[in-house]
Amino acid sequence: xxxxxxRPASPATRxxxxxxxxxxxxxxxxxxxxxxxxxxxxxxxxxxxxGRLADRWSQALAKTxxxxxSAPIEQVQxxxxxxxxxxxxxxxxxxxxxxxxxxxxxxxxxxxGPDLPVEALPIPRLFxxxxxxxxxxxxxxxxxxxxxxxxxxxxxxxxxxxxxAEAAERLRLLGALSIALxxxxxxxxxxxxxxxxxxxxxxxxxxxxxxxxxxxxxARAFVRRFTLRTLAGAAVGAAAGMAGVAVxxxxxxxxxxxxxxxxxGSGWLWPxxxxxxxxxxxxLATRRAxxxxxxxxx
Amino acid sequence: MIAFxxxxxxYGGGDLLADVSLRLAPGSFHFLTGPSGSGKSxxxxxxxxxxxxxxxxxxxxxxxxxxxxxxxxARTRRRIGIVHQDCKFLDHMxxxxxxxxxxxxxxxxxxxxxxxxxxxxxxxKHLADALPxxxxxxxxxxxxxxxxxxxxxxxxxxxxxxxxxxxxxxxRILTLLVELNKMGKTILVATHDLNLIRQAKxxxxxxVLRIAKHRVQLAGADL
Numbered sequence: 301x302x303x304x305x306x307r308p309a310s311p312a313t314r315x316x317x318x319x320x321x322x323x324x325x326x327x328x329x330x331x332x333x334x335x336x337x338x339x340x341x342x343x344x345x346x347x348x349x350x351g352r353l354a355d356r357w358s359q360a361l362a363k364t365x366x367x368x369x370s371a372p373i374e375q376v377q378x379x380x381x382x383x384x385x386x387x388x389x390x391x392x393x394x395x396x397x398x399x400x401x402x403x404x405x406x407x408x409x410x411x412x413g414p415d416l417p418v419e420a421l422p423i424p425r426l427f428x429x430x431x432x433x434x435x436x437x438x439x440x441x442x443x444x445x446x447x448x449x450x451x452x453x454x455x456x457x458x459x460x461x462x463x464x465a466e467a468a469e470r471l472r473l474l475g476a477l478s479i480a481l482x483x484x485x486x487x488x489x490x491x492x493x494x495x496x497x498x499x500x501x502x503x504x505x506x507x508x509x510x511x512x513x514x515x516x517x518x519a520r521a522f523v524r525r526f527t528l529r530t531l532a533g534a535a536v537g538a539a540a541g542m543a544g545v546a547v548x549x550x551x552x553x554x555x556x557x558x559x560x561x562x563x564x565g566s567g568w569l570w571p572x573x574x575x576x577x578x579x580x581x582x583x584l585a586t587r588r589a590x591x592x593x594x595x596x597x598x
Numbered sequence: 599m600i601a602f603x604x605x606x607x608x609y610g611g612g613d614l615l616a617d618v619s620l621r622l623a624p625g626s627f628h629f630l631t632g633p634s635g636s637g638k639s640x641x642x643x644x645x646x647x648x649x650x651x652x653x654x655x656x657x658x659x660x661x662x663x664x665x666x667x668x669x670x671x672a673r674t675r676r677r678i679g680i681v682h683q684d685c686k687f688l689d690h691m692x693x694x695x696x697x698x699x700x701x702x703x704x705x706x707x708x709x710x711x712x713x714x715x716x717x718x719x720x721x722x723k724h725l726a727d728a729l730p731x732x733x734x735x736x737x738x739x740x741x742x743x744x745x746x747x748x749x750x751x752x753x754x755x756x757x758x759x760x761x762x763x764x765x766x767x768x769x770r771i772l773t774l775l776v777e778l779n780k781m782g783k784t785i786l787v788a789t790h791d792l793n794l795i796r797q798a799k800x801x802x803x804x805x806v807l808r809i810a811k812h813r814v815q816l817a818g819a820d821l
Contacts, residue, residue, distance in 0.1 A: 504688055508699070509672070509675075510682070511676075512672050513703035513704075514668070514672040594668075598649070598671075
């Protein structure tokens with residue numbers, strides 16, 4: 301009788317076979333991965349949308365500024381001329397204009413009705429300033445206005461912009477935190493499932509150790525299984541989530557905050573990254589659980 | 599090959615084995631005997647690093663088992679064929695796949711011709727595709743022996759290999775072990791079957807180790 305001689309082989313599939321087929325609970329891993337990824341798509345959409353919102357608010361408000369002139373009646377025309385000449389000589393301003401009475405009436409109409417006698421009221425005059433490509437020095441402008449037209453107040457909207465941008469920024473942070481929590485919860489769930497699978501197969505693992513299997517070999521079988529399961533579940537979850545976001549009714553300007561919820565352009569690539577990311581999480585979680593569990597055996 | 603030096607092992611409630619010193623020389627054939635619960639299985643487990651000695655040192659292939667990493671233990675076991683009393687198969691895989699397991703787990707492939715020869719040697723060719731639970735006790739024991747020798751180990755450790763089989767089958771298994779010993783393998787068989795030991799002594803130069811009062815002693819020719 302001869303003893304068999306060893307021959308190298310591609311062992312990937314056989315490594316899977318040495319662990320007994322999983323029971324009916326195997327689909328739970330796939331399901332959970334799918335559900336988690338589905339939720340993650342929305343957290344991602346929220347995060348990206350609030351990011352865009354923050355940018356948009358900051359930009360739109362940063363581009364324009366308002367100058368308010370409150371002066372005694374006889375001073376108004378003098379100071380208006382002064383303001384216009386100051387603006388004309390300030391670098392970094394793309395355009396500026398005085399808002400006339402008709403437009404002022406239009407602005408106030410929602411509050412005071414259409415018949416408001418604007419001329420008779422001490423309503424401040426407004427000037428709209430649009431920033432050029434190079435930002436103007438708002439502090440310098442403020443000082444020059446104070447010197448030339450004491451009744452003028454420059455409002456560059458920082459007061460409005462900051463809390464809005466902060467709120468959007470916070471929202472984006474919450475979205476990111478949700479994604480991290482979903483990832484951690486998925487890792488925890490997969491760890492539990494993997495540990496259960498390892499415990500169920502303790503006898504098979506003992507046999508494998510007896511015939512000289514290394515920990516890495518035994519772990520490989522479990523890691524592959526859980527990684528593939530998670531990948532499949534996450535792919536379905538991501539697809540469903542993306543479909544869900546895609547069919548969200550497109551809210552117009554009236555939607556306000558909701559306007560931007562969804563992905564735009566290259567943003568659609570982000571949810572595509574979720575299934576591989578979920579697989580990586582599953583890989584690391586199972587691997588860690590397997591080596592921990594194996595160290596308890598001889 | 600396998601050496602014990604002042605080895606003691608205790609499960610917590612006093613020593614099960616104490617003051618054990620012996621060497622298994624290459625090519626030797628040893629029986630290990632003693633009453634049930636005297637520590638035969640424990641002795642074997644110490645010899646394949648399933649258990650670590652409480653004190654003293656066990657040396658496998660010139661390396662102290664306490665210095666072996668888990669991967670070293672795995673590599674060492676590829677040089678030791680182990681036949682368990684309860685065989686230990688993977689029940690979802692065919693007999694042939696179970697026999698090839700030592701190759702599979704070391705990412706190697708067994709030669710189909712050699713596998714065929716080995717199945718013929720243990721008389722299980724017709725059962726290659728059967729699942730382990732479908733086999734009889736004797737068939738399982740022979741399959742376990744075939745699996746133990748498939749990677750051409752230097753040492754074969756057998757724990758009650760004839761424990762669950764009739765006398766005729768015991769003799770067949772003994773014959774296989776004797777053949778392996780004649781090919782140069784070091785053999786250690788734990789058994790409480792004295793008839794089996796007598797039968798072996800008629801065929802081969804076998805030594806008998808007896809566990810009594812926690813000590814392992816070389817028995818005389820008084821069997």
